[in-house]
Amino acid sequence: MSDPVVVAVGATKRYGEVLGLNGFTATFPPGITGLVGPNGAGKSTFFRVLAGQLHLDAGSLSILGRPAAEPVRSHHEVGYCPESPALYDWMTAERFLSTLLRLDGFEAEEARTRTDRALREVGLEQVRDRRLAGFSRGMRQRVKIAQALAHDPALLLLDEPLNALDPVGRVRLLDLFARLAESGRHIIVSSHVLYEVERLTDQIVMVSNGRAIAAGDLHQIRDLIDRRPHTVELTTASPRALGQELAGWTDVTDVSFPGPERVVAQTRAPDTFYRALGELARSGRIPVRGVQGMDDNLEAVFRLLTEQP
Amino acid sequence: MTIAAPRYRLTSVEREPRWKRVRVIVLEGLMRRLGALNIVLLVLGSLIVGLEVVLFTTPGLAQLISGGHGVALSSFATPYESIVYLLLATMLTASAGASSVAGDVADRSITLYLSRPITPADYLFGKGAAVGLVLLIFFVVPGIAGCLFAFFVGNVSITLAVTAMGAFVGVGLLAVVLLTGLALMLSSLTRRPLFAGAAIFGVLVSAEILADLIQSATGSNQALYVSPIEDLLAVAQSLFGVTPSISATGALGVVLGIAVATGAVAYLRVQRVEVVQ
Structure with a gap:
């Protein structure tokens, strides 16, 4: 297995009495990893610590094998797109990117070339001479992404990168991130809009209250939670008969009827449940027209892990 | 709007040395600090120095003003003895230095600096150099x-002119070190540039008033x-051949002590600066 890109061990960050990170422990493998969790879960704090903008109170973080406390060495290889819309508003888009590239240590000609390319990549080449103060939120978002990738970093930290973008822009940037990953970049991308992350990767770290509550492949995480109640919606012409049947199964904890021809069952053992359901369908005793696992998306997994209703 | 597919290669590009990265911070900081207010203050300061030097070093005029004495090194010290000039210097320090760190923290653009391969010392040095x-x-x-x-118009000797230039450079550098250190420290202690500006102006003026009151x-x-401005004035007077009210050596020690202490506090603050949204 390849070396991890980022390793966090017991990372703790306090804001006074509030814990931004609370013993955050996780390993981020190569490729794209989604950092998912609700607002205030600690995603941005984690990114800002990685970017060297916040200092840990306890624990440790390493980026590409180096301690995160070595910003000069790490930052050549890290591109950070912060959630905050802060830019140097008095500059034009071109000068802004060029200045940051000079701060990265690129000589003037190289900085110009990279500025051109980055502006092209995010679709801002037409407004390169406009001052950033006049940019819309979506345009500012794209400038932030451009500055994060312009210096060709090995690792991109993208904090809610799709905020304020229109649907077309979102799709195109998701495509851009996927291509960056294909070309060997590692990306850690956060979002509280779970379907966006789901479109990018199956590799996720779920965070809640400053802690990593689950990490790994989305399907593996689902396996981990299979011991917990799992909700399945069944479509049938005989809901009463199916409900009675399901209620008799040992691992089914709840049966409800949310609508005509629909039965929702909750089970503690999905594997056993699906096996028994297959046998029931094959027997033909009760016709079942449709089966929909209601926990098949990231949102549901997250709800289960955080025990939200 | 179109977004083209990137074609990246993992290549290693030679990076420029550290001092060139710092130079970028200096130049950007300098550009921001050359706004209308600071330009006006610079022009007014130049007018005062220019006017006083012309008055006190032009033959005839100098003798008229100084009661028959000729042009001496002390004739060049007059700007530093002008309250208006020192007040302008205080205002310029407050105006140019207030936002040096506080401004970046206030608009959170410091996050972009700190995500680059520069150290807090590089950042502070760049900001300080700009101010x-x-x-x-x-x-x-x-x-x-x-x-x-x-020298060219007033027939002042080359020796006197060069000595006076040396004194201007010496006092100027000392003033820069003192006032920049103070400005950086106070700017790093708040995220509101207005507060920082008021603090810079307030500290310098109130120390001057306090010194006068205690002296009286x-x-x-x-x-x-007690007053950094009086300390600076004492060193300036000494360099320009005027006997100061307090020991120039002692005043120099106080000025350098303040510069070192304020610089150290600013460094420690910037090292620990965190941008919490």
């Missing part, structure tokens, strides 16, 4: 121009050490 350059223009350039004027009450010149 310092503005102050250097104020303190040194008009003085040197005045000395050249005195006790009759002792030792009280003047």
Whole structure:
């Protein structure tokens, strides 16, 4: 297995009495990893610590094998797109990117070339001479992404990168991130809009209250939670008969009827449940027209892990 | 709007040395600090220095003003003895230095600096150099121009002109170190540039008022050490051949002590600066 890109061990960050990170422990493998969790879960704090903008109170973080406390060495290889819309508003888009590239240590000609390319990549080449103060939120978002990738970093930290973008822009940037990953970049991308992350990767770290509550492949995480109640919606012409049947199964904890021809069952053992359901369908005793696992998306997994209703 | 697919290669590009990265911070900082207000203050300061040097070093005029004495090194010290000039210097320090760190924290653009391969020391040095350059223009350039004027137009000897230039450079550098350190420290202690500006102006002016009050009450010149401006004035007077009210060596020690202490506090603050949204 390849070396991890980022390793966090017991990372703790306090804001006074509030814990931004609370013993955050996780390993981020190569490729794209989604950092998912609700607002205030600690995603941005984690990114800002990685970017060297916040200092840990306890624990440790390493980026590409180096301690995160070595910003000069790490930052050549890290591109950070912060959630905050802060830019140097008095500059034009071109000068802004060029200045940051000079701060990265690129000589003037190289900085110009990279500025051109980055502006092209995010679709801002037409407004390169406009001052950033006049940019819309979506345009500012794209400038932030451009500055994060312009210096060709090995690792991109993208904090809610799709905020304020229109649907077309979102799709195109998701495509851009996927291509960056294909070309060997590692990306850690956060979002509280779970379907966006789901479109990018199956590799996720779920965070809640400053802690990593689950990490790994989305399907593996689902396996981990299979011991917990799992909700399945069944479509049938005989809901009463199916409900009675399901209620008799040992691992089914709840049966409800949310609508005509629909039965929702909750089970503690999905594997056993699906096996028994297959046998029931094959027997033909009760016709079942449709089966929909209601926990098949990231949102549901997250709800289960955080025990939200 | 189109977004083209990137074609990346993992290549290693030679990076420029650290000092060139710092130079970018200096130049950007300098550009921001050359706004309308600071330009006005620079022009006013230059006018005062220019006017006083011309008045006190032009033959005839100098003798008229100084009661028959000729042009001497002390003739060039007059700007530093002008309350208006020192007030302008204080205002320029507050105006140019207030936002140096606080402004970046306030608009959170410091996050972009800190995500680059620069250390807190690089950042602080770059910011300090930008403020310092503005102050250097104020303190040194008009003085040197005045000395050249005195040499070419006022028939001042080359020895006197060069000595006066050296004094302007010496005092100017000392003023820059003192005021930049103070400005950086106070700017790093708040995220509101307005507060930082008020603090810079307030500290310098209130220290001056306090020194005067204590001096009046006790009759002792030792009280003047309390004011950084009086300390600077004492060193300037000494360099320009005027006997200061307090020991120039002691005043120099106080100025350098303040510069080192404020610089250290600013460094420690920037090292620990965190941007919490």
